[in-house]
Amino acid sequence: MAGTNSLENKMLHEDGPAIILIGAQLGENIGKAARAMYNFGLTDLRLVAPRDGWPNPDAIPAAAGADIVLDKARVYDSTAEAIADLNYVYATTARRRDMIKTVVTPRKCAGLMRGYSDIGQKVGLLFGPEKAGLKNDDVALCDAIVSVPLNPSFASINLAQAVIVMAYEWFQTGADQPDHFTPQLGTTPASSEDLQKLFDHMEDELTEAGYFRHDQRRSTMKRNLRNIFKRSELTHEEVSTLRGVVKALATGGGPGWIAEKAELAKKMKDNGRK
């Protein structure tokens, strides 16, 4: 999925959640997380005791251009230090924990974070090391657990995937994009008159061609045809295209063509008389 966004919605402000990676092992995974963050407008990356130190050259190619996130990343010795300035922190984990702590879906979490962020509070998401996941002591520092619903037969997702899902859900809460739209590309929607002329033209040609031979179903058949073309939400220009199609089909052979030839012959004859 290459290219630029089809909707030129402006870049969201940078008060989104901090992404806190605890004990991340591979620089490549840190880079992938940075890429996913920046895809969805996040830039506050915090690393707690990354295994291979920081900066890590393996992160750069994996970030695929999200250098701004890597450059701004901050390193901490402990989780407590990394989250000290945050008001609400959520622990991402797929494992069941023996704790009485609320578990929320990514969507619910994103909504909560957006709500807090909107009133000026700082939020963050904790991610554990690749294999082991978060320790219970880190989970206990958080306000709630966020767990991605997964196929119970195959419920292991990697660090970057988890970051993608959370960053994606965050971004959706701020996206002012309509859930569907149809670009018009400088065309004009067809007027009712455009459509009526198309229907009249088509029905005349069909009558001529003997299409409506069962009179008792004629009105149903007309209605069905009209519904087909109403559903297409035609433009003015497309109506012209379709009238050309009807004309071509009608005159390309059969009674329509015969009729047209007769008309042409008559016109030529009339012209000859003038």
Place this chain on the structure above:
Amino acid sequence: MAGTNSLENKMLHEDGPAIILIGAQLGENIGKAARAMYNFGLTDLRLVAPRDGWPNPDAIPAAAGADIVLDKARVYDSTAEAIADLNYVYATTARRRDMIKTVVTPRKCAGLMRGYSDIGQKVGLLFGPEKAGLKNDDVALCDAIVSVPLNPSFASINLAQAVIVMAYEWFQTGADQPDHFTPQLGTTPASSEDLQKLFDHMEDELTEAGYFRHDQRRSTMKRNLRNIFKRSELTHEEVSTLRGVVKALATGGGPGWIAEKAELAKKMKDNGRK
């Protein structure tokens, strides 16, 4: 994010959308797509003219165990053949196309697909090659375009990321998981009586300790304390823990401890009298 899903929701049926990868270049990316599919319960993978042929050994490690998806994958020569049995097909693309075709968000698309699937219709999602994306001729075969809202400053996501987002959104439409819940782990929520006893105990000790020295604010202070503990949604067991904490604090020193010592002394004296 390792481990098994914390919610034992059953595996969803396999009538989910077909994932159709057109001209995929790297086996690794096909494997990653398969992993993302199976994470979210999808198994119908279709490959149109994969660059390096099929099967491709590079796909296996990247699938991280989603072998069922790779084993079932079918290969087609053309997009038209790959989608022949499908009723509704959506083209994933981030690029603006000069076509009058409706553009939907991933969430909207997932909802539409779930609706069609529920009435027995077959749906699919088209993904283009890694760099180039879908050709316009492929897009024209589709019912609508689905476009992931992205940071306009950094709007390039890779094939596997796009599959994750779409598969995730599909899975959410079928997940019967509540958006939040708090596991009770075999404990009992505290009764009002439990809480009242805790409040009485704490307030008695605080009165004893001289905490409520400004009489005019006493009722406000009590209310604030009660609100703190009401918000915690305590269990019966946690109320016992807190009563132990209050007792330990009150007797660990200060007037409470002095009072308790006096009481103990009195009891001993009383016992001595008997």
